[in-house]
Amino acid sequence: MPQRYYPVIGMEVHAQLQTASKMFCGCSADYWEAPPNTHVCPVCLGMPGVLPVINAHAVEQTVRTGLALNCRIARFSVFARKNYHYPDLPKGYQISQYELPLCRDGWLTIVGDDGQPKRIGIRRAHLEEDTGKSLHVDGHSLIDLNRAGVPLLEIVTEADMASAEEAYRYLVKLRTILRTLGVNSGDMEKGAMRCEVNLSLRTAEQAARGEYGVKVEIKNLNSFKAVRDSIAYEIARQTAVLEAGGRVEQVTMGWDENRRRTVLQRTKESSEDYRYFPEPDLPPLELSPEWIQRVAATLPELPDARAARFTADYGLTPRDAGILTAERAVADWFEQAVQAYGGPPREVANWITGPLFAILRGRAEARGEGDEEDQAERTEGGDIASLPIGPADLAALIKLVDAGVVNRNTGKRVLEEMVATGRPAAAIVEAQGLAQVSDESGLAQVVDAVLAANPGEVAKYRAGKTSVLGWFMGQVMRETRGKANPDVVRRLLSQRLDG
Amino acid sequence: MHLSTADVEHIAHLARLALTPEEVEQYRRQLSAILDYFETLKQVDTSAVPPTATVLPLRTVMRQDAVRPGLSTEDALANAPDREDGYFRVPAVFGED
Numbered sequence: 001m002p003q004r005y006y007p008v009i010g011m012e013v014h015a016q017l018q019t020a021s022k023m024f025c026g027c028s029a030d031y032w033e034a035p036p037n038t039h040v041c042p043v044c045l046g047m048p049g050v051l052p053v054i055n056a057h058a059v060e061q062t063v064r065t066g067l068a069l070n071c072r073i074a075r076f077s078v079f080a081r082k083n084y085h086y087p088d089l090p091k092g093y094q095i096s097q098y099e100l101p102l103c104r105d106g107w108l109t110i111v112g113d114d115g116q117p118k119r120i121g122i123r124r125a126h127l128e129e130d131t132g133k134s135l136h137v138d139g140h141s142l143i144d145l146n147r148a149g150v151p152l153l154e155i156v157t158e159a160d161m162a163s164a165e166e167a168y169r170y171l172v173k174l175r176t177i178l179r180t181l182g183v184n185s186g187d188m189e190k191g192a193m194r195c196e197v198n199l200s201l202r203t204a205e206q207a208a209r210g211e212y213g214v215k216v217e218i219k220n221l222n223s224f225k226a227v228r229d230s231i232a233y234e235i236a237r238q239t240a241v242l243e244a245g246g247r248v249e250q251v252t253m254g255w256d257e258n259r260r261r262t263v264l265q266r267t268k269e270s271s272e273d274y275r276y277f278p279e280p281d282l283p284p285l286e287l288s289p290e291w292i293q294r295v296a297a298t299l300p301e302l303p304d305a306r307a308a309r310f311t312a313d314y315g316l317t318p319r320d321a322g323i324l325t326a327e328r329a330v331a332d333w334f335e336q337a338v339q340a341y342g343g344p345p346r347e348v349a350n351w352i353t354g355p356l357f358a359i360l361r362g363r364a365e366a367r368g369e370g371d372e373e374d375q376a377e378r379t380e381g382g383d384i385a386s387l388p389i390g391p392a393d394l395a396a397l398i399k400l401v402d403a404g405v406v407n408r409n410t411g412k413r414v415l416e417e418m419v420a421t422g423r424p425a426a427a428i429v430e431a432q433g434l435a436q437v438s439d440e441s442g443l444a445q446v447v448d449a450v451l452a453a454n455p456g457e458v459a460k461y462r463a464g465k466t467s468v469l470g471w472f473m474g475q476v477m478r479e480t481r482g483k484a485n486p487d488v489v490r491r492l493l494s495q496r497l498d499g
Numbered sequence: 500m501h502l503s504t505a506d507v508e509h510i511a512h513l514a515r516l517a518l519t520p521e522e523v524e525q526y527r528r529q530l531s532a533i534l535d536y537f538e539t540l541k542q543v544d545t546s547a548v549p550p551t552a553t554v555l556p557l558r559t560v561m562r563q564d565a566v567r568p569g570l571s572t573e574d575a576l577a578n579a580p581d582r583e584d585g586y587f588r589v590p591a592v593f594g595e596d
Binding site: 019020021025026027028035036037038039040041042044045053054055056057058059078083085086087100134135136139140141142143144145273275278280282283284285286287 | 509513515552553555557558559560561562563564565566567568569570572575576583584585586587588589590591592
């Protein structure tokens with residue numbers, strides 16, 4: 001029997017904090033699409049003799065995030081210099097945190113591969129500054145320092161994830177929390193959220209002895225999909241190496257999106273030596289328990305708490321509650337629709353996670369965002385706010401179905417039309433003559449005609465093959481263009497077939 | 500504390516300093532002497548002294564998150580040896596660690 005290898009995965013996420021100014025100076029942090037080197041000053045250009053001063057809002061956002069991730073918040077933390085040379089790092093060092101970060105020992109919960117809640121440990125979350133941007137052109141590089149000094153929160157997990165899917169779900173959950181807190185845009189394509197993966201494989205025997213395999217880092221991951229795909233690729237690559245009797249090298253790999261494979265970036269021999277030391281220009285941060293308490297009091301309802309409330313107050317299944325709270329926009333939309341509807345919230349949940357999400361997937365595909373499986377940049381329904389209809393419009397449609405004006409299947413068609421045109425449900429039903437036909441005598445004629453035209457099927461039914469009833473239902477629906485009241489049709493069919 | 504020539508060459512590389520063999524030997528002796536002095540300092544009993552990251556009495560110096568004007572692009576690039584379209588222009592770095 002071939003040996004089985006178990007992935008051990010950890011992740012580092014860099015999230016730009018949404019401040020007005022940079023981490024250590026008053027330059028605007030809004031560098032996106034600004035002309036090069038227009039948001040710079042002597043501090044972020046690394047000129048001699050300047051002094052950095054800590055942005056209070058960035059510290060508060062870091063503490064908010066730490067609290068939301070169940071971290072211990074350090075009463076005393078210290079900034080440190082991480083020394084290395086690169087043209088986009090004007091000082092020759094990055095101000096970061098090393099031994100005494102602001103947040104440590106936290107966790108967040110994902111759905112594990114076994115379907116059960118699983119805690120992913122957060123080893124630390126610390127504050128640092130972003131670098132500038134390099135543009136590589138023929139034979140030289142162009143440097144824009146607008147981004148240099150933008151506040152960056154680095155969040156490091158324990159190696160608690162066991163598959164590409166778990167890593168993906170961690171990232172989605174983290175992004176939802178960051179967005180709910182309003183500390184980060186979650187936009188990976190714009191680089192506002194960046195991710196590095198470390199991954200090793202081990203056998204069950206190694207795991208039992210508490211040993212790990214050789215760790216490989218994966219960088220250059222610019223999308224949620226790249227994270228998932230690169231991990232799957234590396235697991236397959238390393239498994240093949242081990243199965244062939246080889247050894248995995250301790251290296252840094254980059255993800256090549258075009259070739260859809262990882263490529264060697266750096267070997268261990270050339271790994272960096274950062275020579276961290278405490279930043280002499282910045283006094284340590286001392287946060288009082290009262291201040292931390294005040295920050296804690298400003299935390300919004302977080303996704304897990306909201307999901308728990310959806311289960312308790314609205315009677316949703318944990319699964320539906322999880323789906324509906326994965327994106328704040330979806331959860332808000334759902335709650336507004338529940339209010340407007342007034343009926344059972346589960347009904348609203350079913351309409352959103354079923355027909356509405358199907359429509360959103362279709363729209364995403366039409367925009368060329370890949371097939372359903374690949375539609376990984378967004379969590380399900382994440383673009384719900386872009387719909388031309390609002391929660392109250394969905395509620396009105398469900399009421400029409402409840403009242404028997406249209407049947408459920410027609411209702412789905414009406415919803416598609418609503419999204420396509422932005423018109424309300426009642427107007428579409430009216431204009432297209434979609435109202436459900438419940439008139440018994442009219443439907444009886446159709447039922448009789450269908451039975452008369454299919455004596456063979458009638459005989460099968462009477463011989464005991466009662467599943468033919470569904471086929472007859474379908475025929476009647478076709479004849480009435482889907483408008484027949486299914487309850488009435490079913491009753492009429494039974495009367496005639498069983499009578 | 501005896502530093503090797505290789506130690507000094509490694510440190511020089513990290514600091515991106517190009518040293519002549521004579522300089523390497525000179526710094527090797529000087530840095531070794533400095534480390535020797537730390538050996539002397541290590542004799543002090545510090546078991547009752549908590550480690551510190553700073554000698555300043557200051558704590559928690561922060562500023563409000565407000566945007567202030569910085570430098571013009573012209574001033575920012577004034578000392579740059581080379582520039583192009585508002586960027587600093589530097590030798591190619593792609594492919595290097």
